Amino acid sequence: MEAVLAVEGLTKIFKTKGRADTVAVDHVSFSLMPGECLGIIGESGSGKTTLVNMVTRLLAPTEGCIFLDGQEITGLKGRELREAWRRMQMVFQSPAESFDPRRTLGDGIGESLRNAGAGREETKRETARLLKACGLTPEYAGRYPHEVSGGQCQRAAIARALAIKPKLLICDEATSSLDVTVQQEIIELLGRLRRKQDGLAILFISHDIALVQQFCDRVLVMYRGRIVEQGKPDDVIRDPQDPYTKKLIESIL
Amino acid sequence: MAEILSYEHVTIAYNGVPAVKDVSFSVNEGEILGIVGESGSGKSTLIRAAMGLLGDRGLVTRGDILLEGRSLVDMSPRERRLVNGKKLGMIFQYAGSSFCPIRTVEAQLFESVRAHEAVSREAFRRRADELLGKLGFANPERILNSYPFELSGGMQQRIGIAAAMYFEPGVLFADEPTSALDVSVQKQVLEEMLKVRREFGTAIVLVTHNIGVVGAMADNVLVMKDGETVEYGSREQVLLRPEQAYTKRLMAAVPRLGRA
Numbered sequence: 024m025e026a027v028l029a030v031e032g033l034t035k036i037f038k039t040k041g042r043a044d045t046v047a048v049d050h051v052s053f054s055l056m057p058g059e060c061l062g063i064i065g066e067s068g069s070g071k072t073t074l075v076n077m078v079t080r081l082l083a084p085t086e087g088c089i090f091l092d093g094q095e096i097t098g099l100k101g102r103e104l105r106e107a108w109r110r111m112q113m114v115f116q117s118p119a120e121s122f123d124p125r126r127t128l129g130d131g132i133g134e135s136l137r138n139a140g141a142g143r144e145e146t147k148r149e150t151a152r153l154l155k156a157c158g159l160t161p162e163y164a165g166r167y168p169h170e171v172s173g174g175q176c177q178r179a180a181i182a183r184a185l186a187i188k189p190k191l192l193i194c195d196e197a198t199s200s201l202d203v204t205v206q207q208e209i210i211e212l213l214g215r216l217r218r219k220q221d222g223l224a225i226l227f228i229s230h231d232i233a234l235v236q237q238f239c240d241r242v243l244v245m246y247r248g249r250i251v252e253q254g255k256p257d258d259v260i261r262d263p264q265d266p267y268t269k270k271l272i273e274s275i276l
Numbered sequence: 277m278a279e280i281l282s283y284e285h286v287t288i289a290y291n292g293v294p295a296v297k298d299v300s301f302s303v304n305e306g307e308i309l310g311i312v313g314e315s316g317s318g319k320s321t322l323i324r325a326a327m328g329l330l331g332d333r334g335l336v337t338r339g340d341i342l343l344e345g346r347s348l349v350d351m352s353p354r355e356r357r358l359v360n361g362k363k364l365g366m367i368f369q370y371a372g373s374s375f376c377p378i379r380t381v382e383a384q385l386f387e388s389v390r391a392h393e394a395v396s397r398e399a400f401r402r403r404a405d406e407l408l409g410k411l412g413f414a415n416p417e418r419i420l421n422s423y424p425f426e427l428s429g430g431m432q433q434r435i436g437i438a439a440a441m442y443f444e445p446g447v448l449f450a451d452e453p454t455s456a457l458d459v460s461v462q463k464q465v466l467e468e469m470l471k472v473r474r475e476f477g478t479a480i481v482l483v484t485h486n487i488g489v490v491g492a493m494a495d496n497v498l499v500m501k502d503g504e505t506v507e508y509g510s511r512e513q514v515l516l517r518p519e520q521a522y523t524k525r526l527m528a529a530v531p532r533l534g535r536a
Contacts, residue, residue: 276488
């Protein structure tokens with residue numbers, strides 16, 4: 024089986040005049056198989072988001088390669104890059120901010136469908152189906168981001184991400200701004216979608232280790248831009264090998 | 277222990293719409309009360325009312341909030357100045373953003389202290405050094421001479437706590453004090469709050485959505501939903517043997533680390 028996502032030696036160095044270079048991500052390599060859920064944990068500043076921004080090609084890596092579905096996407100441009108983006112989608116931390124405030128949730132969800140060539144009627148039908156799959160009623164398509172709660176908005180964001188049937192779903196702190204009860208609902212939804220859409224791989228970025236243990240098959244621990252430990256969440260949590268991981272796990276209440 | 281703060285059937289409304297309905301509880305000297313609930317449950321409104329921070333539109337419409345038997349509701353601005361800071365301390369989610377970015381920590385703390393009493397720079401400095409030492413700061417000198425942005429989020433939060441403790445108030449309100457911090461830093465801030473209670477016998481009212489923090493600190497816990505009290509009792513009872521369906525659901529939703 025071929026990995027959905029593989030990165031090799033990915034590095035990002037931020038250079039600022041008059042200051043020492045910041046190595047935000049330092050030679051990170053990992054791969055993600057179809058249907059797998061990989062968690063990345065680490066404290067703020069450990070490089071999680073920089074890593075994700077490179078994987079999604081929102082930020083150019085200083086060094087290293089990214090393979091999506093076996094195809095190298097590191098240097099892709101224009102049409103080919105847009106093609107690659109059809110195969111990966113993101114769910115962000117602040118649901119309301121990830122939608123255009125002046126357009127309805129339905130517009131946001133339907134945009135990628137229309138870009139993929141769907142007609143108006145088909146877009147409407149598909150948007151309604153996606154909303155239902157994500158636990159909302161089709162009438163939410165007509166609401167604006169500020170008219171719904173954070174949890175409802177995040178459900179719509181997941182519907183939007185799944186609209187063009189990506190192979191890779193990237194969740195960057197997707198539940199961090201939600202209340203625990205709502206977080207639990209979103210996690211249950213992601214689990215359900217994963218079982219339904221065969222082979223959907225998820226890259227799950229979080230600082231909540233307990234949540235990663237609940238949801239992911241494998242976990243990477245990042246610290247100062249490097250992967251310091253990886254393995255099954257249960258193994259990493261019960262028997263951490265790296266001193267940083269040990270400290271991290273000890274501080275959990 | 278004597279009771280220091282009490283809420284008696286408090287109802288608070290914004291623009292006439294009640295955000296907190298008929299909430300009662302009391303806090304003894306040196307007690308830590310954790311108030312938990314989801315966003316919009318009214319937990320921050322509760323402590324804002326005691327501090328007089330409800331703004332123009334918020335109003336305590338029924339009930340009373342008493343500090344050592346004296347009402348905190350409808351206090352004149354003049355009385356308020358004698359209470360806030362001296363008897364009631366408060367720390368916010370982002371202590372760093374309540375500091376001015378272009379002045380040193382010392383200059384700002386000195387200014388806020390001078391608003392309450394006439395103290396010389398030297399006396400202030402001695403007191404600040406002593407206070408920071410007591411709270412376990414390794415290098416008070418360096419901290420005081422820093423600008424807020426030169427300090428980490430956790431350090432800013434700890435300075436916020438130290439600043440609130442300058443006059444050793446009997447009650448410290450903490451609104452989501454660790455919610456913006458990483459777990460390892462969260463632990464340091466939490467330990468500092470416990471140190472505050474140990475050193476000064478301060479009662480702490482801790483508002484948070486983080487059940488883990490409450491489990492590690494609180495003596496009593498108040499659970500709120502939609503402005504109403506759902507459950508109120510000892511930490512052991514509420515967290516381990518919740519009686520109400522909502523509390524049970526809330527506790528079940530907290531991701532817990534399986535260590536064993």
